[in-house]
Amino acid sequence: MxxxxxxxxxxxxxxxxxxxxxxxxxxxxAIADDAVTTAKTTVTSPNPNIIINGDMAIAQRGNIYxxxxxxxxxxxxxxxxxxxxxxxxxxxxxxxxxxTSGGAYDEGHRHAFKMAVTSANSANARWSQFNYKVESxxxxxxxxxxxxxxxxxxxxxxAKSSLAGTYWLSFYCPDTNTQYYSTxxxxxxxxxTKITKTFPGGSNITFNDDTGNGLxxxxxLDYGTDLTASDATLNSxxxxxxxxxxxxxxxxxxxxxxxxFEVTGVKLExxxxxxxxxxxxxxxxxVKCQRYYYNMWSNGIAQNLYGGDYGSYxxxxxxxxxxxxxxxxxxxxxxAPSNIATYHGQHFTQVYMxxxxxxxxxxxxxxxx
Amino acid sequence: MKIDSxxxxxxxxxxxxxxxxxxxxIDGITMSVPLDPMNRHYAEILKQVAAGTLxxxxxx
Numbered sequence: 256m257x258x259x260x261x262x263x264x265x266x267x268x269x270x271x272x273x274x275x276x277x278x279x280x281x282x283x284x285a286i287a288d289d290a291v292t293t294a295k296t297t298v299t300s301p302n303p304n305i306i307i308n309g310d311m312a313i314a315q316r317g318n319i320y321x322x323x324x325x326x327x328x329x330x331x332x333x334x335x336x337x338x339x340x341x342x343x344x345x346x347x348x349x350x351x352x353x354x355t356s357g358g359a360y361d362e363g364h365r366h367a368f369k370m371a372v373t374s375a376n377s378a379n380a381r382w383s384q385f386n387y388k389v390e391s392x393x394x395x396x397x398x399x400x401x402x403x404x405x406x407x408x409x410x411x412x413x414a415k416s417s418l419a420g421t422y423w424l425s426f427y428c429p430d431t432n433t434q435y436y437s438t439x440x441x442x443x444x445x446x447x448t449k450i451t452k453t454f455p456g457g458s459n460i461t462f463n464d465d466t467g468n469g470l471x472x473x474x475x476l477d478y479g480t481d482l483t484a485s486d487a488t489l490n491s492x493x494x495x496x497x498x499x500x501x502x503x504x505x506x507x508x509x510x511x512x513x514x515x516f517e518v519t520g521v522k523l524e525x526x527x528x529x530x531x532x533x534x535x536x537x538x539x540x541x542v543k544c545q546r547y548y549y550n551m552w553s554n555g556i557a558q559n560l561y562g563g564d565y566g567s568y569x570x571x572x573x574x575x576x577x578x579x580x581x582x583x584x585x586x587x588x589x590x591a592p593s594n595i596a597t598y599h600g601q602h603f604t605q606v607y608m609x610x611x612x613x614x615x616x617x618x619x620x621x622x623x624x
Numbered sequence: 625m626k627i628d629s630x631x632x633x634x635x636x637x638x639x640x641x642x643x644x645x646x647x648x649x650i651d652g653i654t655m656s657v658p659l660d661p662m663n664r665h666y667a668e669i670l671k672q673v674a675a676g677t678l679x680x681x682x683x684x
Contacts, residue, residue, distance in 0.1 A: 328651055330625065466662060568636075581662035586655045596633050597645045599658030607637065621655075623664060 345376025391469025
């Protein structure tokens with residue numbers, strides 16, 4: 256008798272492998288309710304990113320100081336929340352650059368923060384680095400049990416240097432006990448590389464319950480021997496010691512003419528492994544950035560402030576887009592009158608000018624760490 | 625942070641306050657700095673004053 260039908264009881268467990276199932280062979284309607292349990296559908300969701308503007312996409316300052324997306328000045332000058340810093344001589348240009356290929360591009364990143372040597376520097380006191388500061392309260396409330404050696408945060412990012420070698424990065428916690436942790440990473444020349452580093456908690460770490468600098472992340476491109484030491488403590492938390500940031504660099508990026516270094520896709524998350532970098536909503540990310548800095552020239556549209564005439568003085572007021580981290584420094588970017596008095600607040604600023612001044616001006620607020 | 629100059633700005637609105645802000649030239653740019661220790665520019669001004677490398681000029 257020919258076999259024409261099989262029921263499920265005729266099949267041994269595991270008799271039908273996934274390879275034996277044609278695509279679309281099992282339709283949703285054929286699956287009984289509750290047949291697929293949670294254990295069969297494990298999906299790892301990405302952790303939130305503590306870093307703001309980790310994809311380097313927002314550069315509000317880009318058009319306000321020098322009309323371009325690059326600056327030859329050290330500090331937070333171009334990319335929001337990120338400082339390109341150097342010293343001890345020499346010259347560097349920092350800029351926001353577009354990506355068109357490479358590993359970082361393939362992960363979805365379209366911008367990077369770049370530093371490029373314009374004047375080489377061989378001084379023993381030379382230094383150059385990318386820098387990001389996390390508010391104390393933010394890292395304190397992140398969920399990281401930072402006083403436990405079995406609780407971790409993970410830092411991941413893409414990096415590319417024109418000069419192959421071993422570079423360094425560190426966590427610095429300036430509150431109370433000034434705890435410091437440095438570790439190295441290797442790069443091949445001109446190749447985007449994904450770096451992942453996991454940091455345990457440390458018993459002496461403190462984070463104040465305030466909006467000050469709680470955790471400073473530095474990615475070091477080059478430090479001269481005045482700042483390095485053969486007996487520097489590596490890969491563990493310890494009290495910060497000036498002059499012992501790390502052991503000597505094997506190569507000198509800052510003393511290499513036209514050397515470049517790019518970074519993007521920076522993510523800091525609670526946990527012992529790196530999860531996917533989710534591209535942030537640009538509107539939400541801009542508002543996060545504006546807690547630290549904003550200017551009225553965003554998108555090239557100036558918003559003029561007209562001083563109202565009150566007889567003995569003229570007054571203008573403007574609200575900040577969001578409550579700022581601290582009371583901001585205000586810079587008047589056009590037509591600032593000389594006889595101006597500014598009354599600062601975290602939510603808004605009032606400007607008093609001379610009688611009948613009726614000044615036309617735009618402004619930028621800076622409450623960066 | 626290079627601070628070229630710092631000058632107090634008189635508060636002409638409030639009777640019980642003498643100074644409302646500081647006008648400073650920082651990294652070549654003129655800025656109005658609030659009297660807030662959590663502001664990095666004001667913190668740096670205080671640091672340089674304490675170190676004796678900067679003097680805040682009185683208001684006009």
